[in-house]
Amino acid sequence: AQRVTQPEKLLSVFKGAPVELKCNYSYSGSPELFWYVQYSRQRLQLLLRHISRESIKGFTADLNKGETSFHLKKPFAQEEDSAMYYCALKAWTGNQFYFGTGTSLTVIP
Amino acid sequence: EADIYQTPRYLVIGTGKKITLECSQTMGHDKMYWYQQDPGMELHLIHYSYGVNSTEKGDLSSESTVSRIRTEHFPLTLESARPSHTSQYLCASSEYGRQTGELFFGEGSRLTVL
Numbered sequence: 217a218q219r220v221t222q223p224e225k226l227l228s229v230f231k232g233a234p235v236e237l238k239c240n241y242s243y244s245g246s247p248e249l250f251w252y253v254q255y256s257r258q259r260l261q262l263l264l265r266h267i268s269r270e271s272i273k274g275f276t277a278d279l280n281k282g283e284t285s286f287h288l289k290k291p292f293a294q295e296e297d298s299a300m301y302y303c304a305l306k307a308w309t310g311n312q313f314y315f316g317t318g319t320s321l322t323v324i325p
Numbered sequence: 326e327a328d329i330y331q332t333p334r335y336l337v338i339g340t341g342k343k344i345t346l347e348c349s350q351t352m353g354h355d356k357m358y359w360y361q362q363d364p365g366m367e368l369h370l371i372h373y374s375y376g377v378n379s380t381e382k383g384d385l386s387s388e389s390t391v392s393r394i395r396t397e398h399f400p401l402t403l404e405s406a407r408p409s410h411t412s413q414y415l416c417a418s419s420e421y422g423r424q425t426g427e428l429f430f431g432e433g434s435r436l437t438v439l
Contacts, residue, residue, distance in 0.1 A: 220367070225365055250427075250428075252428075258432075259430050259431065259432045259433065260415065260430040261430065262427050262428070265427070302367075302368065304428075312370065312373075313358075313370070313419075313428055314367075314370075315360075315367045315368035316367055317365060317366055317367045318365075318367070
């Protein structure tokens with residue numbers, strides 16, 4: 217079975233502080249992992265994917281197969297980072313996407 | 326401009342009514358999905374389609390039905406709406422294949438059943 221766990225429903229940090237949103241997964245195959253973000257009154261959109269190994273809006277995420285984690289990190293949080301963040305796993309079988317419950321990030325000015 | 330469109334954005338209806346949520350995409354994608362989004366809950370896949378005349382049920386049991394007569398169109402229908410159907414419904418599309426995996430979402434349809 218595939219499952220994505222985001223242990224924090226709510227996370228608040230001060231502007232300029234580092235932020236880490238946790239994501240753990242369980243999957244029997246080789247996973248493809250994503251972070252999606254939903255800003256207020258906007259649609260859900262892709263933030264980054266582990267295959268690209270890129271930094272988007274200062275965010276990075278490293279796939280740790282040993283710990284089955286894909287935590288999202290940013291060294292200095294900005295107010296515009298306040299949003300809902302979803303971790304997602306793509307299963308090769310059927311091309312299905314499985315989402316976590318999401319973490320609502322609030323960056324305090 | 327390539328995009329994915331959902332209508333209506335908001336709908337308030339009474340119990341027992343039949344409703345159809347529309348979803349159209351101009352992305353040229355084969356695969357389309359319907360997700361249900363509730364606060365504090367994971368996005369639940371309720372229906373998906375690999376292409377024309379293909380429809381499958383997702384992990385979350387749903388009383389809704391879908392059809393895929395045209396590549397770009399994937400409507401969701403509730404024959405008799407109930408208050409338990411109150412939710413946000415998200416339509417998404419993607420290219421089908423191992424090398425591409427991004428899901429593109431519509432803006433959502435928020436349904437309230439009184």
